[in-house]
Amino acid sequence: MKQQKNADKNTVEDRDLIKFLLASVTFFFIGTVHGVLQIQPPIRAWLDSIGSPYGGPGHMIDPLAHAHINVVGGVVILCMAVTYYLLPRLSGQPLFSQRLVNHTFWWTTLGICGFYSTLMVFGIIEGNLLLQLDHEGVAEVHRLYTPIIAVVSTGMGIGFWVFFINVLVTAKTIYKN
Numbered sequence: 001m002k003q004q005k006n007a008d009k010n011t012v013e014d015r016d017l018i019k020f021l022l023a024s025v026t027f028f029f030i031g032t033v034h035g036v037l038q039i040q041p042p043i044r045a046w047l048d049s050i051g052s053p054y055g056g057p058g059h060m061i062d063p064l065a066h067a068h069i070n071v072v073g074g075v076v077i078l079c080m081a082v083t084y085y086l087l088p089r090l091s092g093q094p095l096f097s098q099r100l101v102n103h104t105f106w107w108t109t110l111g112i113c114g115f116y117s118t119l120m121v122f123g124i125i126e127g128n129l130l131l132q133l134d135h136e137g138v139a140e141v142h143r144l145y146t147p148i149i150a151v152v153s154t155g156m157g158i159g160f161w162v163f164f165i166n167v168l169v170t171a172k173t174i175y176k177n
């Protein structure tokens with residue numbers, strides 16, 4: 001009976017926010033495993049030998065991939081869900097668009113998946129080529145990296161901007177009324 005009452009209070013829209021929480025927990029898990037692995041002596045020595053944290057392929061893995069999977073995947077996606085949950089409750093106004101809530105989720109989540117995996121895959125490939133002193137190979141692979149990282153970064157950026165638009169248009173209706 002108590003559970004049913006609670007469920008009724010949560011709108012169908014709120015259920016759309018569950019996936020944000022699950023994604024945030026998943027990205028924190030990946031980010032923390034990444035963090036523990038990158039400090040293990042053999043891995044740490046390998047990352048240092050390919051430029052981490054200052055530049056080159058090592059920098060792509062630590063700190064770029066590690067920082068973004070935690071701050072964007074873990075923190076920002078959680079903040080998006082909290083904002084979408086609290087704003088209608090604090091203002092008494094519904095969100096401008098529920099469709100934009102789902103667009104926020106999918107662009108940001110697929111964006112950070114693409115951003116992280118691109119940094120990791122190219123960081124490892126270019127790092128190993130660098131250790132073989134194959135500088136031409138590194139340059140060749142990096143030519144492929146540049147457009148891919150630009151596309152996934154833009155996807156992630158669209159997730160942020162859709163979120164900003166949805167919140168700001170909702171804010172406009174709050175202060176207009």
Ligand code: HEM
Nearest residue numbers: 053063064067068071072075076152153154156157158160
């Ligand atoms: C669409 C979203 C974002 C994109 C495309 C993006 C992209 C980047 C790129 C390309 C760099 C590396 C610059 C370099 O070569 O040194 C960078 C660095 C960094 N970003 Fe982001 N970023 C985004 C969002 C964020 C957010 C929301 C945060 C924090 C809340 C963040 C925290 C950082 C930090 C801490 C660094 C510096 C890492 C270091 O070198 O120590 N980023 N970001």
